[in-house]
Amino acid sequence: MNTRLANSPDGTNIPDSVTAPPPPRIGPALKRFFSSPTALLGAIVLIAICLLAILAPWISAQNPYDLTQMDILDGRLPPGSASMDGVPYYLGTDDQGRDILSGILYGLRTSLVVGIASALIAALLGTTVGLLAAYLGGRTESFIMRLVDLQLSFPTILMALMVLAILGNGVANVVLAIIVAEWATYARTARGTALVERGKEFIEAARCLRIPSHRILLRHLLPNCVAPIIVIATMQVARAIGLESTLSFLGLGASVTQPSLGMLIANGYRYLLSGLYWISFYPGIALLITIVSINLVGDRLRDVLNPRKAR
Numbered sequence: 001m002n003t004r005l006a007n008s009p010d011g012t013n014i015p016d017s018v019t020a021p022p023p024p025r026i027g028p029a030l031k032r033f034f035s036s037p038t039a040l041l042g043a044i045v046l047i048a049i050c051l052l053a054i055l056a057p058w059i060s061a062q063n064p065y066d067l068t069q070m071d072i073l074d075g076r077l078p079p080g081s082a083s084m085d086g087v088p089y090y091l092g093t094d095d096q097g098r099d100i101l102s103g104i105l106y107g108l109r110t111s112l113v114v115g116i117a118s119a120l121i122a123a124l125l126g127t128t129v130g131l132l133a134a135y136l137g138g139r140t141e142s143f144i145m146r147l148v149d150l151q152l153s154f155p156t157i158l159m160a161l162m163v164l165a166i167l168g169n170g171v172a173n174v175v176l177a178i179i180v181a182e183w184a185t186y187a188r189t190a191r192g193t194a195l196v197e198r199g200k201e202f203i204e205a206a207r208c209l210r211i212p213s214h215r216i217l218l219r220h221l222l223p224n225c226v227a228p229i230i231v232i233a234t235m236q237v238a239r240a241i242g243l244e245s246t247l248s249f250l251g252l253g254a255s256v257t258q259p260s261l262g263m264l265i266a267n268g269y270r271y272l273l274s275g276l277y278w279i280s281f282y283p284g285i286a287l288l289i290t291i292v293s294i295n296l297v298g299d300r301l302r303d304v305l306n307p308r309k310a311r
Contacts, residue, residue, distance in 0.1 A: 033304045042296025049290055053112050056105035061087050064103040065259055071097045076271075079278050092278040094267050100278060104286045106259035111290065114171060114244045115237040118178035123233045125179065126186025127225060131217050133187070134194030145191065151184040160243060161252065169255045174247060178240045189232055193225045227305035234298035238291045245287055261287045 034040050052059070062069040074083045074097035082088050091100040133144040151159070163177035197203060198221070206216050247253035248262030249269075256263070261283045268279025 029304050033300055036300050036303075038296050039300030042293040042300070045289065045293040046297060049108060049293065050112065052105055053108040056102075056109055060102035060105050061089070061099050062102050064098045064106055065257055073097065076276055076279070079282075091282045094264070094279045095271070096267075100264070100282050103259060103264050104261065104283055107261040107264055107283065108286065108290065110171060110254060110258060110260050111241045111244060111287070114175055114178070115241040115294075118175045118182065118240045119233045119236045121175070122179045122183045122236065123186050123229055126183040127190040127222070127229055129183070130187040130190025130192075131194050131221055131225065134191045134198055135213065135217055135221065141191075144187070148184040148187050148191075151181075152188070154181075156181045156239070156243060157246065160247060164247065164252050169252060171254050171258055174244050174253050177247075178243055181243075182236055182240070185236070186229060186232060189228050190225045193228055194221045197221055197224045231298060231302045231305055234294065234301055238294040238298065241287070241294070242291055 034043075057063070064070075071084065074089070074093050075095045077083075077089055077093045079090060079092040079100075080088075081092060087099075089099050089101070091104070093099055094103070129144060129148075133141040154162075159181040160174075160177040163180050164173055167173040167176065203216065203220055206220060244253055245260070245262030245265070248260040249266045250262075251266070253262060254260040264283035265280045265287070268276065268281075268283075271277075271279055
């Protein structure tokens with residue numbers, strides 16, 4: 001019986017039986033993903049939210065953080081009112097005359113940027129650390145995982161508050177705080193997945209052929225860690241958006257000159273018992289819809305990318 005050979009990166013032939021398994025095809029995975037009505041609804045809503053956030057400067061009635069465009073006389077107008085200049089305020093205004101709808105659209109931009117940027121950078125950092133820990137093993141692995149355990153012992157909000165107490169407010173600092181708080185989750189997941197793959201034949205064959213370590217990590221271990229990392233990253237985007245809104249609500253997130261859904265909710269919090277519900281209500285609904293849509297997509301990705309749940 002003939003054994004077909006495949007070329008390794010250094011030109012040495014490796015039997016097919018010990019080469020890395022091929023990555024799953026995208027087509028069937030997408031078909032299974034969109035077969036779920038809830039996942040399809042979540043994806044449509046999420047795409048619509050992203051488009052609204054991107055087009056905010058062109059479709060908003062005003063720049064809600066440009067003081068020259070606001071008039072205090074238009075403050076606390078109910079939904080459906082119009083300004084003194086005839087500009088419609090479909091969701092009303094807050095106490096400073098800021099259009100609530102415009103504030104939501106601009107706030108979505110900040111929330112999505114914070115969520116996506118922090119999730120991507122934390123995934124890159126945590127995955128790299130987790131792969132190195134699994135591949136190197138020994139004392140290096142023990143040291144890295146004890147550091148991960150120490151970081152995970154702190155609540156996420158507490159870790160973020162500690163970072164912001166040192167660095168101060170601002171969107172960039174919020175992103176950094178979330179990265180510091182969340183990277184360990186990716187590291188533990190990547191390390192657990194890589195440990196399973198490290199003992200397989202194709203990894204042992206690559207080591208015996210003295211293939212460079214960085215090639216083994218990038219071409220053999222990393223592809224097998226992508227699926228769980230994608231699922232976690234999707235969920236972490238929703239968590240990051242919620243955390244950023246929480247910090248902004250507490251006055252520790254974005255600065256007052258930057259749009260934020262949490263800040264809009266905080267502006268109307270003191271008016272909730274005065275009948276001016278719209279100042280906090282509509283930004284809160286926008287935040288809820290955004291997080292729920294991301295979670296719906298993430299839940300379906302978890303089922304689609306998990307081979308044990310494949311149908």
